[in-house]
Amino acid sequence: MEWLERMNREVDYIEANLAGEIKMSEVARVACSSSYQFQRMFSFITEVTLAEYIRRRRLTLAALELQQDGTAKVIDIAVKYGYESPVSFARAFQSLHGITPAMARHDGIEMKAYPRLSFLITIKGAEAMNYRIETKESYEVFGIEGIFRIEGDGDAPQTPAKLWEQSHANGDVKRLESCAGELPMFVSRDLHSVHALCSYRKTGPDTFPYMLCAFKDESSNTEGYTSVTIPALTWAIFPSDPHPWDQFNETIEKLYHRFYTEWLPSAGYEQVKGMEFEMYGEKNGLNYIELWFAVRKV
Incomplete structure:
Protein backbone atom coordinates (compact mmCIF):
# COMPACT_ATOMS: atom_id res chain seq x y z
CA MET A 1 0.00 0.00 0.00
CA HIS A 106 -22.89 36.36 13.55
CA ASP A 107 -24.67 33.57 15.41
CA GLY A 108 -26.71 31.15 13.34
CA ILE A 109 -24.98 31.93 10.04
CA GLU A 110 -24.76 28.89 7.77
CA MET A 111 -21.41 28.19 6.10
CA LYS A 112 -19.69 25.37 4.26
CA ALA A 113 -16.97 23.13 5.70
CA TYR A 114 -14.70 20.98 3.53
CA PRO A 115 -12.96 18.32 5.64
CA ARG A 116 -9.44 17.03 5.17
CA LEU A 117 -9.12 14.24 2.63
CA SER A 118 -7.74 10.78 3.35
CA PHE A 119 -6.97 8.15 0.73
CA LEU A 120 -8.28 4.64 1.41
CA ILE A 121 -8.98 1.51 -0.60
CA THR A 122 -12.71 0.85 -0.81
CA ILE A 123 -14.55 -2.18 -2.14
CA LYS A 124 -16.60 -1.25 -5.19
CA GLY A 125 -18.81 -3.12 -7.60
CA ALA A 126 -17.74 -6.21 -9.47
CA GLU A 127 -17.41 -4.48 -12.85
CA ALA A 128 -14.46 -6.00 -14.73
CA MET A 129 -11.59 -3.75 -15.82
CA ASN A 130 -9.81 -5.06 -18.89
CA TYR A 131 -6.08 -4.43 -19.13
CA ARG A 132 -2.84 -5.96 -20.31
CA ILE A 133 0.82 -5.53 -19.39
CA GLU A 134 3.26 -5.24 -22.31
CA THR A 135 6.97 -4.45 -22.47
CA LYS A 136 8.07 -2.47 -25.54
CA GLU A 137 11.52 -1.80 -26.92
CA SER A 138 12.56 1.80 -27.59
CA TYR A 139 10.85 3.59 -30.49
CA GLU A 140 10.29 7.14 -31.77
CA VAL A 141 7.29 9.38 -32.24
CA PHE A 142 6.99 12.89 -33.65
CA GLY A 143 4.34 15.56 -33.75
CA ILE A 144 2.87 18.85 -32.54
CA GLU A 145 3.93 19.79 -29.02
CA GLY A 146 2.28 22.08 -26.51
CA ILE A 147 3.43 23.04 -23.01
CA PHE A 148 0.56 23.58 -20.59
CA ARG A 149 0.07 24.79 -17.06
CA ILE A 150 -1.27 22.15 -14.71
CA GLU A 151 -4.27 24.28 -13.79
CA GLY A 152 -4.88 25.24 -17.42
CA ASP A 153 -4.37 28.99 -16.95
CA GLY A 154 -1.41 29.53 -19.26
CA ASP A 155 -1.18 31.10 -22.70
CA ALA A 156 -3.40 29.81 -25.50
CA PRO A 157 -3.92 27.08 -26.36
CA GLN A 158 -4.84 26.65 -22.70
CA THR A 159 -5.51 22.94 -22.61
CA PRO A 160 -4.71 19.82 -24.63
CA ALA A 161 -8.35 19.81 -25.73
CA LYS A 162 -7.84 23.29 -27.24
CA LEU A 163 -4.72 22.06 -29.03
CA TRP A 164 -6.73 19.23 -30.58
CA GLU A 165 -9.52 21.61 -31.55
CA GLN A 166 -7.18 24.11 -33.20
CA SER A 167 -5.13 21.42 -34.91
CA HIS A 168 -8.23 19.85 -36.43
CA ALA A 169 -9.55 23.25 -37.52
CA ASN A 170 -6.35 24.41 -39.24
CA GLY A 171 -5.57 21.07 -40.88
CA ASP A 172 -2.53 20.21 -38.74
CA VAL A 173 -3.93 16.80 -37.76
CA LYS A 174 -4.48 15.88 -41.43
CA ARG A 175 -0.95 17.02 -42.29
CA LEU A 176 0.50 14.97 -39.45
CA GLU A 177 -1.46 11.94 -40.65
CA SER A 178 0.02 12.35 -44.13
CA CYS A 179 3.56 12.53 -42.69
CA ALA A 180 3.15 9.45 -40.46
CA GLY A 181 4.76 6.14 -41.26
CA GLU A 182 3.26 2.69 -40.92
CA LEU A 183 1.94 1.64 -37.53
CA PRO A 184 4.50 -0.51 -35.72
CA MET A 185 3.79 -4.22 -35.33
CA PHE A 186 3.28 -3.95 -31.57
CA VAL A 187 0.06 -1.88 -31.83
CA SER A 188 -3.42 -2.80 -33.01
CA ARG A 189 -4.27 -2.44 -36.71
CA ASP A 190 -7.49 -0.70 -35.64
CA LEU A 191 -5.63 2.37 -34.38
CA HIS A 192 -5.53 5.68 -36.22
CA SER A 193 -2.28 7.39 -37.26
CA VAL A 194 -2.38 10.29 -34.76
CA HIS A 195 -2.46 9.86 -30.99
CA ALA A 196 -1.38 11.81 -27.90
CA LEU A 197 1.66 11.54 -25.62
CA CYS A 198 1.88 13.18 -22.20
CA SER A 199 4.65 13.84 -19.63
CA TYR A 200 7.53 12.51 -21.74
CA ARG A 201 10.03 15.14 -20.53
CA LYS A 202 10.47 17.66 -17.74
CA THR A 203 9.33 21.20 -18.45
CA GLY A 204 8.67 23.10 -15.20
CA PRO A 205 7.25 22.58 -11.72
CA ASP A 206 3.77 23.70 -12.79
CA THR A 207 3.76 22.69 -16.47
CA PHE A 208 3.66 19.53 -18.54
CA PRO A 209 4.26 18.63 -22.21
CA TYR A 210 1.52 17.17 -24.40
CA MET A 211 2.02 16.12 -28.01
CA LEU A 212 -0.25 15.13 -30.89
CA CYS A 213 1.99 12.43 -32.26
CA ALA A 214 2.52 9.74 -34.88
CA PHE A 215 4.87 6.77 -34.91
CA LYS A 216 8.13 7.34 -36.78
CA ASP A 217 9.63 4.97 -39.34
CA GLU A 218 11.87 5.24 -42.43
CA SER A 219 9.05 6.69 -44.55
CA SER A 220 7.98 9.40 -42.07
CA ASN A 221 8.41 13.07 -42.88
CA THR A 222 9.39 14.66 -39.56
CA GLU A 223 10.48 18.07 -40.87
CA GLY A 224 9.09 20.86 -38.68
CA TYR A 225 7.89 18.48 -35.98
CA THR A 226 9.19 17.67 -32.49
CA SER A 227 10.64 14.15 -32.23
CA VAL A 228 10.72 12.12 -29.03
CA THR A 229 12.49 8.83 -28.30
CA ILE A 230 10.43 6.60 -26.02
CA PRO A 231 12.74 4.35 -24.00
CA ALA A 232 12.15 0.65 -23.45
CA LEU A 233 9.34 0.52 -20.88
CA THR A 234 6.62 -1.67 -19.44
CA TRP A 235 3.11 -0.41 -20.14
CA ALA A 236 -0.21 -1.06 -18.45
CA ILE A 237 -2.76 -0.75 -21.26
CA PHE A 238 -6.47 -0.14 -20.67
CA PRO A 239 -8.84 -0.38 -23.66
CA SER A 240 -12.29 1.13 -23.68
CA ASP A 241 -15.40 -0.43 -25.09
CA PRO A 242 -16.36 0.87 -28.56
CA HIS A 243 -18.45 4.03 -28.25
CA PRO A 244 -20.00 6.79 -30.39
CA TRP A 245 -18.10 10.08 -30.63
CA ASP A 246 -20.49 11.95 -28.33
CA GLN A 247 -19.46 9.62 -25.48
CA PHE A 248 -15.72 10.23 -25.91
CA ASN A 249 -15.19 12.59 -22.94
CA GLU A 250 -17.23 10.41 -20.59
CA THR A 251 -15.37 7.28 -21.73
CA ILE A 252 -11.83 8.61 -21.36
CA GLU A 253 -12.57 10.25 -18.00
CA LYS A 254 -13.96 6.97 -16.69
CA LEU A 255 -10.85 5.05 -17.85
CA TYR A 256 -8.53 7.50 -16.12
CA HIS A 257 -10.63 7.51 -12.96
CA ARG A 258 -10.76 3.72 -12.71
CA PHE A 259 -7.02 3.41 -13.36
CA TYR A 260 -6.18 5.75 -10.47
CA THR A 261 -8.87 4.66 -8.01
CA GLU A 262 -9.25 0.92 -8.68
CA TRP A 263 -6.24 -0.53 -10.48
CA LEU A 264 -3.17 1.44 -9.37
CA PRO A 265 -3.71 1.33 -5.57
CA SER A 266 -3.74 -2.49 -5.47
CA ALA A 267 -1.94 -3.75 -8.59
CA GLY A 268 1.63 -3.77 -7.24
CA TYR A 269 2.80 -1.25 -9.87
CA GLU A 270 3.64 2.45 -9.85
CA GLN A 271 3.81 4.96 -12.67
CA VAL A 272 7.13 5.84 -14.29
CA LYS A 273 7.44 9.64 -14.45
CA GLY A 274 3.76 9.92 -15.32
CA MET A 275 4.34 9.08 -18.99
CA GLU A 276 1.09 8.26 -20.79
CA PHE A 277 -0.25 7.60 -24.27
CA GLU A 278 -3.81 8.18 -25.41
CA MET A 279 -4.30 5.87 -28.41
CA TYR A 280 -7.35 6.35 -30.63
CA GLY A 281 -8.92 3.81 -32.93
CA GLU A 282 -12.08 2.60 -34.60
CA LYS A 283 -13.90 -0.74 -34.61
CA ASN A 284 -17.07 -1.55 -36.54
CA GLY A 285 -17.80 2.12 -37.10
CA LEU A 286 -17.38 3.05 -33.41
CA ASN A 287 -14.50 4.81 -31.63
CA TYR A 288 -12.36 3.26 -28.95
CA ILE A 289 -9.48 4.41 -26.76
CA GLU A 290 -6.44 2.71 -25.27
CA LEU A 291 -4.73 4.43 -22.34
CA TRP A 292 -1.08 3.41 -21.97
CA PHE A 293 0.61 4.09 -18.61
CA ALA A 294 4.34 3.53 -18.19
CA VAL A 295 4.69 1.41 -15.03
CA ARG A 296 7.12 -0.65 -13.00
CA LYS A 297 6.68 -3.21 -10.24
CA VAL A 298 7.05 -2.07 -6.65
Missing part, protein backbone atom coordinates in the same frame (compact mmCIF):
# COMPACT_ATOMS: atom_id res chain seq x y z
CA GLU A 2 3.02 2.30 -0.48
CA TRP A 3 1.14 4.28 -3.13
CA LEU A 4 -1.67 5.14 -0.72
CA GLU A 5 0.83 5.98 2.02
CA ARG A 6 2.58 8.45 -0.27
CA MET A 7 -0.71 10.10 -1.23
CA ASN A 8 -1.60 10.53 2.44
CA ARG A 9 1.87 11.92 3.25
CA GLU A 10 1.33 14.52 0.54
CA VAL A 11 -1.98 15.52 2.14
CA ASP A 12 -0.21 15.69 5.52
CA TYR A 13 2.26 18.20 4.06
CA ILE A 14 -0.51 20.28 2.46
CA GLU A 15 -2.57 20.35 5.66
CA ALA A 16 0.46 21.36 7.74
CA ASN A 17 1.10 24.33 5.45
CA LEU A 18 -2.39 25.66 4.75
CA ALA A 19 -1.50 28.73 6.86
CA GLY A 20 1.68 29.35 4.88
CA GLU A 21 3.37 28.54 1.59
CA ILE A 22 2.73 25.21 -0.12
CA LYS A 23 5.64 24.43 -2.42
CA MET A 24 4.83 22.14 -5.33
CA SER A 25 8.49 21.05 -5.40
CA GLU A 26 8.08 19.79 -1.83
CA VAL A 27 4.82 18.06 -2.72
CA ALA A 28 6.70 16.27 -5.51
CA ARG A 29 9.54 15.31 -3.15
CA VAL A 30 7.15 13.84 -0.59
CA ALA A 31 5.29 12.06 -3.37
CA CYS A 32 8.44 10.68 -5.01
CA SER A 33 6.87 11.90 -8.26
CA SER A 34 6.57 15.04 -10.34
CA SER A 35 4.31 17.87 -9.27
CA TYR A 36 2.27 17.35 -12.43
CA GLN A 37 1.89 13.61 -11.83
CA PHE A 38 0.63 14.11 -8.28
CA GLN A 39 -1.79 16.87 -9.22
CA ARG A 40 -3.12 14.79 -12.11
CA MET A 41 -3.66 11.75 -9.86
CA PHE A 42 -5.24 13.94 -7.20
CA SER A 43 -7.78 15.45 -9.59
CA PHE A 44 -8.81 12.11 -11.13
CA ILE A 45 -9.19 10.44 -7.73
CA THR A 46 -10.99 13.26 -5.93
CA GLU A 47 -12.70 14.87 -8.96
CA VAL A 48 -11.44 18.27 -7.78
CA THR A 49 -8.13 19.96 -8.61
CA LEU A 50 -5.43 20.25 -5.96
CA ALA A 51 -5.61 24.05 -6.18
CA GLU A 52 -9.36 23.96 -5.54
CA TYR A 53 -8.93 21.55 -2.60
CA ILE A 54 -6.35 23.89 -1.04
CA ARG A 55 -8.64 26.90 -1.61
CA ARG A 56 -11.61 25.14 0.02
CA ARG A 57 -9.59 23.97 3.02
CA ARG A 58 -8.08 27.42 3.62
CA LEU A 59 -11.47 29.12 3.43
CA THR A 60 -12.94 26.45 5.73
CA LEU A 61 -10.27 27.18 8.35
CA ALA A 62 -10.64 30.93 7.84
CA ALA A 63 -14.38 30.69 8.55
CA LEU A 64 -13.74 28.73 11.74
CA GLU A 65 -11.28 31.37 12.95
CA LEU A 66 -13.71 34.19 12.23
CA GLN A 67 -16.39 32.38 14.24
CA GLN A 68 -14.15 31.42 17.16
CA ASP A 69 -12.07 34.59 17.55
CA GLY A 70 -14.20 37.73 17.51
CA THR A 71 -11.15 39.97 17.89
CA ALA A 72 -9.16 38.64 14.91
CA LYS A 73 -8.84 41.13 12.07
CA VAL A 74 -10.10 40.05 8.66
CA ILE A 75 -6.90 41.34 7.03
CA ASP A 76 -4.77 39.16 9.33
CA ILE A 77 -6.78 36.04 8.53
CA ALA A 78 -6.70 36.89 4.82
CA VAL A 79 -2.90 37.14 4.82
CA LYS A 80 -2.54 34.01 6.94
CA TYR A 81 -4.37 31.97 4.32
CA GLY A 82 -2.58 33.35 1.31
CA TYR A 83 -4.68 36.31 0.18
CA GLU A 84 -2.93 39.57 -0.68
CA SER A 85 -5.82 41.88 0.22
CA PRO A 86 -9.10 41.91 2.15
CA VAL A 87 -10.91 42.44 -1.16
CA SER A 88 -9.57 39.25 -2.81
CA PHE A 89 -10.20 37.33 0.42
CA ALA A 90 -13.77 38.63 0.73
CA ARG A 91 -14.49 37.75 -2.90
CA ALA A 92 -13.20 34.18 -2.47
CA PHE A 93 -14.94 33.81 0.91
CA GLN A 94 -18.30 34.89 -0.45
CA SER A 95 -17.91 32.66 -3.50
CA LEU A 96 -17.49 29.62 -1.26
CA HIS A 97 -19.67 30.42 1.74
CA GLY A 98 -22.25 32.73 0.19
CA ILE A 99 -21.65 35.43 2.84
CA THR A 100 -19.04 38.10 3.62
CA PRO A 101 -16.27 37.49 6.19
CA ALA A 102 -17.91 40.04 8.51
CA MET A 103 -21.21 38.14 8.45
CA ALA A 104 -19.41 34.94 9.48
CA ARG A 105 -19.09 36.30 13.03
Whole structure:
Protein backbone atom coordinates (compact mmCIF):
# COMPACT_ATOMS: atom_id res chain seq x y z
CA MET A 1 0.00 0.00 0.00
CA GLU A 2 3.02 2.30 -0.48
CA TRP A 3 1.14 4.28 -3.13
CA LEU A 4 -1.67 5.14 -0.72
CA GLU A 5 0.83 5.98 2.02
CA ARG A 6 2.58 8.45 -0.27
CA MET A 7 -0.71 10.10 -1.23
CA ASN A 8 -1.60 10.53 2.44
CA ARG A 9 1.87 11.92 3.25
CA GLU A 10 1.33 14.52 0.54
CA VAL A 11 -1.98 15.52 2.14
CA ASP A 12 -0.21 15.69 5.52
CA TYR A 13 2.26 18.20 4.06
CA ILE A 14 -0.51 20.28 2.46
CA GLU A 15 -2.57 20.35 5.66
CA ALA A 16 0.46 21.36 7.74
CA ASN A 17 1.10 24.33 5.45
CA LEU A 18 -2.39 25.66 4.75
CA ALA A 19 -1.50 28.73 6.86
CA GLY A 20 1.68 29.35 4.88
CA GLU A 21 3.37 28.54 1.59
CA ILE A 22 2.73 25.21 -0.12
CA LYS A 23 5.64 24.43 -2.42
CA MET A 24 4.83 22.14 -5.33
CA SER A 25 8.49 21.05 -5.40
CA GLU A 26 8.08 19.79 -1.83
CA VAL A 27 4.82 18.06 -2.72
CA ALA A 28 6.70 16.27 -5.51
CA ARG A 29 9.54 15.31 -3.15
CA VAL A 30 7.15 13.84 -0.59
CA ALA A 31 5.29 12.06 -3.37
CA CYS A 32 8.44 10.68 -5.01
CA SER A 33 6.87 11.90 -8.26
CA SER A 34 6.57 15.04 -10.34
CA SER A 35 4.31 17.87 -9.27
CA TYR A 36 2.27 17.35 -12.43
CA GLN A 37 1.89 13.61 -11.83
CA PHE A 38 0.63 14.11 -8.28
CA GLN A 39 -1.79 16.87 -9.22
CA ARG A 40 -3.12 14.79 -12.11
CA MET A 41 -3.66 11.75 -9.86
CA PHE A 42 -5.24 13.94 -7.20
CA SER A 43 -7.78 15.45 -9.59
CA PHE A 44 -8.81 12.11 -11.13
CA ILE A 45 -9.19 10.44 -7.73
CA THR A 46 -10.99 13.26 -5.93
CA GLU A 47 -12.70 14.87 -8.96
CA VAL A 48 -11.44 18.27 -7.78
CA THR A 49 -8.13 19.96 -8.61
CA LEU A 50 -5.43 20.25 -5.96
CA ALA A 51 -5.61 24.05 -6.18
CA GLU A 52 -9.36 23.96 -5.54
CA TYR A 53 -8.93 21.55 -2.60
CA ILE A 54 -6.35 23.89 -1.04
CA ARG A 55 -8.64 26.90 -1.61
CA ARG A 56 -11.61 25.14 0.02
CA ARG A 57 -9.59 23.97 3.02
CA ARG A 58 -8.08 27.42 3.62
CA LEU A 59 -11.47 29.12 3.43
CA THR A 60 -12.94 26.45 5.73
CA LEU A 61 -10.27 27.18 8.35
CA ALA A 62 -10.64 30.93 7.84
CA ALA A 63 -14.38 30.69 8.55
CA LEU A 64 -13.74 28.73 11.74
CA GLU A 65 -11.28 31.37 12.95
CA LEU A 66 -13.71 34.19 12.23
CA GLN A 67 -16.39 32.38 14.24
CA GLN A 68 -14.15 31.42 17.16
CA ASP A 69 -12.07 34.59 17.55
CA GLY A 70 -14.20 37.73 17.51
CA THR A 71 -11.15 39.97 17.89
CA ALA A 72 -9.16 38.64 14.91
CA LYS A 73 -8.84 41.13 12.07
CA VAL A 74 -10.10 40.05 8.66
CA ILE A 75 -6.90 41.34 7.03
CA ASP A 76 -4.77 39.16 9.33
CA ILE A 77 -6.78 36.04 8.53
CA ALA A 78 -6.70 36.89 4.82
CA VAL A 79 -2.90 37.14 4.82
CA LYS A 80 -2.54 34.01 6.94
CA TYR A 81 -4.37 31.97 4.32
CA GLY A 82 -2.58 33.35 1.31
CA TYR A 83 -4.68 36.31 0.18
CA GLU A 84 -2.93 39.57 -0.68
CA SER A 85 -5.82 41.88 0.22
CA PRO A 86 -9.10 41.91 2.15
CA VAL A 87 -10.91 42.44 -1.16
CA SER A 88 -9.57 39.25 -2.81
CA PHE A 89 -10.20 37.33 0.42
CA ALA A 90 -13.77 38.63 0.73
CA ARG A 91 -14.49 37.75 -2.90
CA ALA A 92 -13.20 34.18 -2.47
CA PHE A 93 -14.94 33.81 0.91
CA GLN A 94 -18.30 34.89 -0.45
CA SER A 95 -17.91 32.66 -3.50
CA LEU A 96 -17.49 29.62 -1.26
CA HIS A 97 -19.67 30.42 1.74
CA GLY A 98 -22.25 32.73 0.19
CA ILE A 99 -21.65 35.43 2.84
CA THR A 100 -19.04 38.10 3.62
CA PRO A 101 -16.27 37.49 6.19
CA ALA A 102 -17.91 40.04 8.51
CA MET A 103 -21.21 38.14 8.45
CA ALA A 104 -19.41 34.94 9.48
CA ARG A 105 -19.09 36.30 13.03
CA HIS A 106 -22.89 36.36 13.55
CA ASP A 107 -24.67 33.57 15.41
CA GLY A 108 -26.71 31.15 13.34
CA ILE A 109 -24.98 31.93 10.04
CA GLU A 110 -24.76 28.89 7.77
CA MET A 111 -21.41 28.19 6.10
CA LYS A 112 -19.69 25.37 4.26
CA ALA A 113 -16.97 23.13 5.70
CA TYR A 114 -14.70 20.98 3.53
CA PRO A 115 -12.96 18.32 5.64
CA ARG A 116 -9.44 17.03 5.17
CA LEU A 117 -9.12 14.24 2.63
CA SER A 118 -7.74 10.78 3.35
CA PHE A 119 -6.97 8.15 0.73
CA LEU A 120 -8.28 4.64 1.41
CA ILE A 121 -8.98 1.51 -0.60
CA THR A 122 -12.71 0.85 -0.81
CA ILE A 123 -14.55 -2.18 -2.14
CA LYS A 124 -16.60 -1.25 -5.19
CA GLY A 125 -18.81 -3.12 -7.60
CA ALA A 126 -17.74 -6.21 -9.47
CA GLU A 127 -17.41 -4.48 -12.85
CA ALA A 128 -14.46 -6.00 -14.73
CA MET A 129 -11.59 -3.75 -15.82
CA ASN A 130 -9.81 -5.06 -18.89
CA TYR A 131 -6.08 -4.43 -19.13
CA ARG A 132 -2.84 -5.96 -20.31
CA ILE A 133 0.82 -5.53 -19.39
CA GLU A 134 3.26 -5.24 -22.31
CA THR A 135 6.97 -4.45 -22.47
CA LYS A 136 8.07 -2.47 -25.54
CA GLU A 137 11.52 -1.80 -26.92
CA SER A 138 12.56 1.80 -27.59
CA TYR A 139 10.85 3.59 -30.49
CA GLU A 140 10.29 7.14 -31.77
CA VAL A 141 7.29 9.38 -32.24
CA PHE A 142 6.99 12.89 -33.65
CA GLY A 143 4.34 15.56 -33.75
CA ILE A 144 2.87 18.85 -32.54
CA GLU A 145 3.93 19.79 -29.02
CA GLY A 146 2.28 22.08 -26.51
CA ILE A 147 3.43 23.04 -23.01
CA PHE A 148 0.56 23.58 -20.59
CA ARG A 149 0.07 24.79 -17.06
CA ILE A 150 -1.27 22.15 -14.71
CA GLU A 151 -4.27 24.28 -13.79
CA GLY A 152 -4.88 25.24 -17.42
CA ASP A 153 -4.37 28.99 -16.95
CA GLY A 154 -1.41 29.53 -19.26
CA ASP A 155 -1.18 31.10 -22.70
CA ALA A 156 -3.40 29.81 -25.50
CA PRO A 157 -3.92 27.08 -26.36
CA GLN A 158 -4.84 26.65 -22.70
CA THR A 159 -5.51 22.94 -22.61
CA PRO A 160 -4.71 19.82 -24.63
CA ALA A 161 -8.35 19.81 -25.73
CA LYS A 162 -7.84 23.29 -27.24
CA LEU A 163 -4.72 22.06 -29.03
CA TRP A 164 -6.73 19.23 -30.58
CA GLU A 165 -9.52 21.61 -31.55
CA GLN A 166 -7.18 24.11 -33.20
CA SER A 167 -5.13 21.42 -34.91
CA HIS A 168 -8.23 19.85 -36.43
CA ALA A 169 -9.55 23.25 -37.52
CA ASN A 170 -6.35 24.41 -39.24
CA GLY A 171 -5.57 21.07 -40.88
CA ASP A 172 -2.53 20.21 -38.74
CA VAL A 173 -3.93 16.80 -37.76
CA LYS A 174 -4.48 15.88 -41.43
CA ARG A 175 -0.95 17.02 -42.29
CA LEU A 176 0.50 14.97 -39.45
CA GLU A 177 -1.46 11.94 -40.65
CA SER A 178 0.02 12.35 -44.13
CA CYS A 179 3.56 12.53 -42.69
CA ALA A 180 3.15 9.45 -40.46
CA GLY A 181 4.76 6.14 -41.26
CA GLU A 182 3.26 2.69 -40.92
CA LEU A 183 1.94 1.64 -37.53
CA PRO A 184 4.50 -0.51 -35.72
CA MET A 185 3.79 -4.22 -35.33
CA PHE A 186 3.28 -3.95 -31.57
CA VAL A 187 0.06 -1.88 -31.83
CA SER A 188 -3.42 -2.80 -33.01
CA ARG A 189 -4.27 -2.44 -36.71
CA ASP A 190 -7.49 -0.70 -35.64
CA LEU A 191 -5.63 2.37 -34.38
CA HIS A 192 -5.53 5.68 -36.22
CA SER A 193 -2.28 7.39 -37.26
CA VAL A 194 -2.38 10.29 -34.76
CA HIS A 195 -2.46 9.86 -30.99
CA ALA A 196 -1.38 11.81 -27.90
CA LEU A 197 1.66 11.54 -25.62
CA CYS A 198 1.88 13.18 -22.20
CA SER A 199 4.65 13.84 -19.63
CA TYR A 200 7.53 12.51 -21.74
CA ARG A 201 10.03 15.14 -20.53
CA LYS A 202 10.47 17.66 -17.74
CA THR A 203 9.33 21.20 -18.45
CA GLY A 204 8.67 23.10 -15.20
CA PRO A 205 7.25 22.58 -11.72
CA ASP A 206 3.77 23.70 -12.79
CA THR A 207 3.76 22.69 -16.47
CA PHE A 208 3.66 19.53 -18.54
CA PRO A 209 4.26 18.63 -22.21
CA TYR A 210 1.52 17.17 -24.40
CA MET A 211 2.02 16.12 -28.01
CA LEU A 212 -0.25 15.13 -30.89
CA CYS A 213 1.99 12.43 -32.26
CA ALA A 214 2.52 9.74 -34.88
CA PHE A 215 4.87 6.77 -34.91
CA LYS A 216 8.13 7.34 -36.78
CA ASP A 217 9.63 4.97 -39.34
CA GLU A 218 11.87 5.24 -42.43
CA SER A 219 9.05 6.69 -44.55
CA SER A 220 7.98 9.40 -42.07
CA ASN A 221 8.41 13.07 -42.88
CA THR A 222 9.39 14.66 -39.56
CA GLU A 223 10.48 18.07 -40.87
CA GLY A 224 9.09 20.86 -38.68
CA TYR A 225 7.89 18.48 -35.98
CA THR A 226 9.19 17.67 -32.49
CA SER A 227 10.64 14.15 -32.23
CA VAL A 228 10.72 12.12 -29.03
CA THR A 229 12.49 8.83 -28.30
CA ILE A 230 10.43 6.60 -26.02
CA PRO A 231 12.74 4.35 -24.00
CA ALA A 232 12.15 0.65 -23.45
CA LEU A 233 9.34 0.52 -20.88
CA THR A 234 6.62 -1.67 -19.44
CA TRP A 235 3.11 -0.41 -20.14
CA ALA A 236 -0.21 -1.06 -18.45
CA ILE A 237 -2.76 -0.75 -21.26
CA PHE A 238 -6.47 -0.14 -20.67
CA PRO A 239 -8.84 -0.38 -23.66
CA SER A 240 -12.29 1.13 -23.68
CA ASP A 241 -15.40 -0.43 -25.09
CA PRO A 242 -16.36 0.87 -28.56
CA HIS A 243 -18.45 4.03 -28.25
CA PRO A 244 -20.00 6.79 -30.39
CA TRP A 245 -18.10 10.08 -30.63
CA ASP A 246 -20.49 11.95 -28.33
CA GLN A 247 -19.46 9.62 -25.48
CA PHE A 248 -15.72 10.23 -25.91
CA ASN A 249 -15.19 12.59 -22.94
CA GLU A 250 -17.23 10.41 -20.59
CA THR A 251 -15.37 7.28 -21.73
CA ILE A 252 -11.83 8.61 -21.36
CA GLU A 253 -12.57 10.25 -18.00
CA LYS A 254 -13.96 6.97 -16.69
CA LEU A 255 -10.85 5.05 -17.85
CA TYR A 256 -8.53 7.50 -16.12
CA HIS A 257 -10.63 7.51 -12.96
CA ARG A 258 -10.76 3.72 -12.71
CA PHE A 259 -7.02 3.41 -13.36
CA TYR A 260 -6.18 5.75 -10.47
CA THR A 261 -8.87 4.66 -8.01
CA GLU A 262 -9.25 0.92 -8.68
CA TRP A 263 -6.24 -0.53 -10.48
CA LEU A 264 -3.17 1.44 -9.37
CA PRO A 265 -3.71 1.33 -5.57
CA SER A 266 -3.74 -2.49 -5.47
CA ALA A 267 -1.94 -3.75 -8.59
CA GLY A 268 1.63 -3.77 -7.24
CA TYR A 269 2.80 -1.25 -9.87
CA GLU A 270 3.64 2.45 -9.85
CA GLN A 271 3.81 4.96 -12.67
CA VAL A 272 7.13 5.84 -14.29
CA LYS A 273 7.44 9.64 -14.45
CA GLY A 274 3.76 9.92 -15.32
CA MET A 275 4.34 9.08 -18.99
CA GLU A 276 1.09 8.26 -20.79
CA PHE A 277 -0.25 7.60 -24.27
CA GLU A 278 -3.81 8.18 -25.41
CA MET A 279 -4.30 5.87 -28.41
CA TYR A 280 -7.35 6.35 -30.63
CA GLY A 281 -8.92 3.81 -32.93
CA GLU A 282 -12.08 2.60 -34.60
CA LYS A 283 -13.90 -0.74 -34.61
CA ASN A 284 -17.07 -1.55 -36.54
CA GLY A 285 -17.80 2.12 -37.10
CA LEU A 286 -17.38 3.05 -33.41
CA ASN A 287 -14.50 4.81 -31.63
CA TYR A 288 -12.36 3.26 -28.95
CA ILE A 289 -9.48 4.41 -26.76
CA GLU A 290 -6.44 2.71 -25.27
CA LEU A 291 -4.73 4.43 -22.34
CA TRP A 292 -1.08 3.41 -21.97
CA PHE A 293 0.61 4.09 -18.61
CA ALA A 294 4.34 3.53 -18.19
CA VAL A 295 4.69 1.41 -15.03
CA ARG A 296 7.12 -0.65 -13.00
CA LYS A 297 6.68 -3.21 -10.24
CA VAL A 298 7.05 -2.07 -6.65
